[in-house]
């Protein structure tokens with residue numbers, strides 16, 4: 428299935444979390460499953476916090492890019508637009524909050540399941556459960572904001 432991130436233009440496909448053109452990054456892929464957005468990612472042994480458990484910064488990074496991708500997909504869906512249609516709508520992180528509910532075992536794939544809780548103007552709020560071995564171990568809340576055309580002096584693509 429095509430992921431949201433597959434539709435990012437090359438100009439914005441270098442993100443450490445989700446850019447397919449960043450060979451050092453996580454290159455996450457996110458898709459719709461009904462009303463939820465889903466990312467699956469398998470941490471490497473070096474993504475360790477305490478031996479046997481996943482580093483919290485990795486979890487935050489996954490929540491971040493899962494959510495900005497979800498925000499874009501939600502806005503396209505709300506406007507009845509195809510994901511690849513022009514002009515593109517891309518989202519950056521305004522706010523990233525993660526609650527670490529219990530240690531996340533470093534034992535196979537993590538699943539992130541996101542819900543769109545608000546769409547207002549250029550803002551989309553996404554809540555995400557991080558699931559490891561069938562248990563929710565962390566929960567994220569991201570305020571994603573549509574990337575301005577002059578973001579960082581760059582032209583939005």
Ligand SMILES: CCCCCCCC(=O)SCCNC(=O)CCNC(=O)[C@H](O)C(C)(C)COP(=O)(O)OP(=O)(O)OC[C@H]1O[C@@H](n2cnc3c(N)ncnc32)[C@H](O)[C@@H]1OP(=O)(O)O
Nearest residue numbers: 439442492495517518519520521522547548550570572575
């Ligand atoms: C595109 C492919 C790559 C995706 C990568 C995604 C992951 C990333 O790492 S992105 C990089 C990290 N993020 C950044 O660098 C963003 C830096 N910040 C900015 O550029 C700006 O502050 C930006 C764009 C977030 C918001 O600025 P601006 O466009 O002026 O927004 P503004 O009009 O003030 O606010 C719009 C709405 O968002 C809300 N909002 C803005 N910033 C925040 C914030 N920090 N916290 C909560 N809400 C916020 C506002 O309250 C407002 O909501 P409402 O309409 O309800 O009042």
